[in-house]
Amino acid sequence: MKKFVKIAAIVIAVLVVLVIATLKFAPGIVRSYVVGHSEELIGRKVAIQNISLNPFTFKLEIDSLAVFEKDGETRFVAFDKFRVNVDPLRLFTGTAAVSEIYLKGLYARVLQHEDRFNFSDIIEFVAKGDTTAFDSAMVADSLAAKADSTGMVNAVEIADELPFSISVENIVFEKGNIIYQDTKIGSKIQLDDFSISIPAVYLSNKQTDIGVSFKFADGGDLNVKVLANAATNDFHVGVDLRKFALACGKPYLNDFINYKDFSGSLSVLMDIDGNLNQILASNVKGTVSLDDIVLTETSGRTLGVNHVGVGIASANVEKNEFRIDSVIVDGGFAHLDLYKNGKTNIDVLLKKGSADEPDSTQLAADQQLVLGDAPDSTATEAKPEEAASPAEETPKAKPLKAKINKLLVQNTTASATDHSITKPFNYTVKAITVKGSNINFDTPCTINVNASFPEGGSVAVKYKGALSDIGTMDAYISVKNLALKHFSNYSHHFTGYPISAGTLAFASENKIKNFELDSKNVIDIYNIDVGDKDPESDPEFLVPMKVGLYILKDKDDKIEFDVPVHGNMKDPKFSIGKIIWTTVSNLLIKVALSPLKMVGNLAATGAGAIGIDLGKNDEIIIDATRASFTSEQYAKASKMTEAVAKDKNLKLIFTQFYNPRKTTEAYKTIKLKTDYYKKSQGKDKLTELDERAIADMSNSDEGFQAYLKEIGEIDQKALRKEVAALAETRNQELLKVLQQQKGVTKKNITVITAPADKLSAHRGKALYKVTVDVQ
Numbered sequence: 001m002k003k004f005v006k007i008a009a010i011v012i013a014v015l016v017v018l019v020i021a022t023l024k025f026a027p028g029i030v031r032s033y034v035v036g037h038s039e040e041l042i043g044r045k046v047a048i049q050n051i052s053l054n055p056f057t058f059k060l061e062i063d064s065l066a067v068f069e070k071d072g073e074t075r076f077v078a079f080d081k082f083r084v085n086v087d088p089l090r091l092f093t094g095t096a097a098v099s100e101i102y103l104k105g106l107y108a109r110v111l112q113h114e115d116r117f118n119f120s121d122i123i124e125f126v127a128k129g130d131t132t133a134f135d136s137a138m139v140a141d142s143l144a145a146k147a148d149s150t151g152m153v154n155a156v157e158i159a160d161e162l163p164f165s166i167s168v169e170n171i172v173f174e175k176g177n178i179i180y181q182d183t184k185i186g187s188k189i190q191l192d193d194f195s196i197s198i199p200a201v202y203l204s205n206k207q208t209d210i211g212v213s214f215k216f217a218d219g220g221d222l223n224v225k226v227l228a229n230a231a232t233n234d235f236h237v238g239v240d241l242r243k244f245a246l247a248c249g250k251p252y253l254n255d256f257i258n259y260k261d262f263s264g265s266l267s268v269l270m271d272i273d274g275n276l277n278q279i280l281a282s283n284v285k286g287t288v289s290l291d292d293i294v295l296t297e298t299s300g301r302t303l304g305v306n307h308v309g310v311g312i313a314s315a316n317v318e319k320n321e322f323r324i325d326s327v328i329v330d331g332g333f334a335h336l337d338l339y340k341n342g343k344t345n346i347d348v349l350l351k352k353g354s355a356d357e358p359d360s361t362q363l364a365a366d367q368q369l370v371l372g373d374a375p376d377s378t379a380t381e382a383k384p385e386e387a388a389s390p391a392e393e394t395p396k397a398k399p400l401k402a403k404i405n406k407l408l409v410q411n412t413t414a415s416a417t418d419h420s421i422t423k424p425f426n427y428t429v430k431a432i433t434v435k436g437s438n439i440n441f442d443t444p445c446t447i448n449v450n451a452s453f454p455e456g457g458s459v460a461v462k463y464k465g466a467l468s469d470i471g472t473m474d475a476y477i478s479v480k481n482l483a484l485k486h487f488s489n490y491s492h493h494f495t496g497y498p499i500s501a502g503t504l505a506f507a508s509e510n511k512i513k514n515f516e517l518d519s520k521n522v523i524d525i526y527n528i529d530v531g532d533k534d535p536e537s538d539p540e541f542l543v544p545m546k547v548g549l550y551i552l553k554d555k556d557d558k559i560e561f562d563v564p565v566h567g568n569m570k571d572p573k574f575s576i577g578k579i580i581w582t583t584v585s586n587l588l589i590k591v592a593l594s595p596l597k598m599v600g601n602l603a604a605t606g607a608g609a610i611g612i613d614l615g616k617n618d619e620i621i622i623d624a625t626r627a628s629f630t631s632e633q634y635a636k637a638s639k640m641t642e643a644v645a646k647d648k649n650l651k652l653i654f655t656q657f658y659n660p661r662k663t664t665e666a667y668k669t670i671k672l673k674t675d676y677y678k679k680s681q682g683k684d685k686l687t688e689l690d691e692r693a694i695a696d697m698s699n700s701d702e703g704f705q706a707y708l709k710e711i712g713e714i715d716q717k718a719l720r721k722e723v724a725a726l727a728e729t730r731n732q733e734l735l736k737v738l739q740q741q742k743g744v745t746k747k748n749i750t751v752i753t754a755p756a757d758k759l760s761a762h763r764g765k766a767l768y769k770v771t772v773d774v775q
Contacts, residue, residue, distance in 0.1 A: 043121060077109075078106075083101075086099070108177075113184050169199065169200045170198075173197075177190070186251045196211070204230065208230065209226075216248070220245050222242075224240075235273075237271070261294075268286065270288070281316060282317075284316075287310065287312065293308070301335060303334050306331025312325065321402075322402045330409075336415075338417070339419050340419055403438065405439075410433050421489060421492075429451045432450075433450045442467075455483045460478045477508040481634040482506070494540050502525055505523075506524070517569055523563060525558065526559075619770070634737060652770055653771045655752055656753045668714060680703060728753070734768070
């Protein structure tokens with residue numbers, strides 16, 4: 001018996017040694033076989049530096065593996081080190097356990113040319129030599145039987161049917177490098193430092209934590225955090241993309257636009273919560289931002305924006321609901337060029353066909369690696385078309401629910417150049433600001449737009465309407481202190497006369513319903529003057545501009561007229577510009593043909609009707625009850641700054657005078673009329689047209705008199721404070737405009753209000769008295 005035990009022990013020991021020896025030396029045999037027969041196995045050359053298996057710890061390690069392209073020299077897929085640790089003893093407890101999967105230095109270079117990849121030949125080679133009886137349909141049916149009503153297969157249910165449980169821990173990929181190239185269009189996306197970290201994979205009602213990170217070779221970092229539950233199919237994805245260089249997408253733009261260059265970056269900080277069974281019902285929230293976007297056109301000019309930021313409170317595609325916290329655009333710049341053929345620079349930008357396919361030796365080599373010995377696609381046997389299934393009723397789309405809590409566009413500049421007229425017109429609008437809040441898709445909301453024109457002009461637009469119905473809206477436009485000389489080329493084109501001077505104020509109230517426009521427009525022009533008619537011009541309108549303007553000007557060198565505009569905005573013949581010019585032209589022709597009017601005007605104004613009449617050279621008459629100025633007052637003040645433009649040592653001091661007692665009384669009447677008008681018309685804010693209506697209101701108006709009896713006395717002390725505040729507002733507004741004139745600085749222009757004692761002693765009209773000092 002002892003002898004038998006001894007022999008058995010020796011046999012077992014020998015077997016153990018043989019197993020250990022086999023496990024020790026088998027990897028080397030496998031390495032030699034795979035390297036020597038790789039082309040027979042997959043049709044590609046494979047290199048492996050070393051394979052080792054520790055028989056005691058069951059740790060498998062592979063050092064430096066590479067699969068080459070068809071040329072046998074270029075790497076296709078490779079890695080520096082692969083390690084997997086298996087715990088076989090846990091099989092006795094019913095668990096297939098992997099305690100570590102480690103991969104370092106993964107390299108993969110994927111090339112695509114149309115529908116073929118640089119690995120297509122491997123798939124075809126393996127498929128051609130595969131003789132195993134593998135019933136894919138049977139596997140599909142098995143998985144379908146385990147799928148729920150949404151078609152999703154629950155991993156936990158599959159795991160429960162296995163005779164053992166699965167445990168996978170410590171999955172780590174680090175220092176990877178992945179390259180994707182489309183050799184047809186010449187694009188390249190390269191991921192550096194590609195890393196994956198998964199502490200454990202759970203096929204149970206417990207969250208698996210996955211971390212992925214890498215850098216883009218062209219600029220940008222991406223970190224992705226995934227939490228997934230295999231039992232419930234719930235997931236959370238956190239995306240942190242920082243400064244992704246959009247220039248890598250330039251080759252794709254060639255199919256859509258003509259351009260010279262494109263740059264900028266994209267950043268995304270996003271959280272997505274959902275369930276794999278209902279992907280479209282996932283809730284998305286976070287921020288998206290674009291920075292330093294510059295698109296260079298083929299002409300060399302640029303379009304772009306410094307920053308665009310979108311804050312997403314929640315987005316749900318299934319419910320068609322989107323709540324946006326904010327949309328902020330800062331530092332936008334754009335231009336519009338109109339050409340004689342009716343096209344614009346946008347048409348040129350969007351015209352396809354100018355971009356050439358990349359052409360280089362390297363690109364040709366890459367294409368060869370992709371195409372290789374690709375089978376002739378024309379030889380593929382055509383499959384009979386499957387019978388069309390009966391048309392299913394398309395579910396009715398859910399109504400869009402969209403809301404933007406805050407909209408802000410600021411520090412934006414836009415320019416326009418019109419090459420379609422005789423002499424090109426160019427104009428730049430700066431400080432464009434757009435503000436809006438609680439903007440709903442299908443509910444009327446209000447958006448305010450402001451911008452600055454050259455030489456102190458400005459525009460304000462107030463829009464009210466629903467984004468879902470762009471054919472119905474209310475829009476109010478107010479233009480102040482617009483220098484008309486900048487539009488001289490249009491006047492030259494339409495009438496043959498260039499504009500040499502003048503300022504314009506414009507108020508427009510527009511009501512649009514189903515694209516039917518009802519517009520009331522008031523134009524106020526001061527000191528407009530034109531040069532001699534160009535004998536070489538061929539104007540669209542034969543208008544006696546000089547005579548007409550001379551007659552239209554009143555004794556104060558002003559022109560006021562109304563321009564009603566009506567029509568359907570969808571009518572291709574509809575043009576607001578032509579309607580205005582037609583109205584102006586008809587008016588000029590009408591007055592020019594009235595000799596009695598001309599004689600009367602000459603008698604009333606004499607030679608003073610020609611040129612700029614400043615009245616007293618050192619005074620500008622103002623209305624002390626208003627915070628703003630007329631075009632005439634702006635023009636007179638701006639005219640006076642010509643002195644400091646010629647001599648930098650001069651200093652102009654604009655001193656405001658008004659009599660507090662008289663002004664307070666006048667302001668009281670206007671304030672009461674304004675309050676009465678707001679109450680009777682149901683308005684909170686007033687437009688220029690409303691202010692004109694208030695100014696025209698008679699003091700004896702019955703409704704107004706009844707209103708005065710209702711309200712009783714008004715605090716005179718409070719009124720005086722309001723009058724003083726109006727005076728300071730005028731000072732700041734005038735200073736702002738004057739500082740934009742040529743040669744004017746903060747040092748040579750001062751705008752102040754006279755001391756209290758001099759105000760009380762002032763008996764004349766409210767005015768700015770201008771004095772000259774030497775610095």
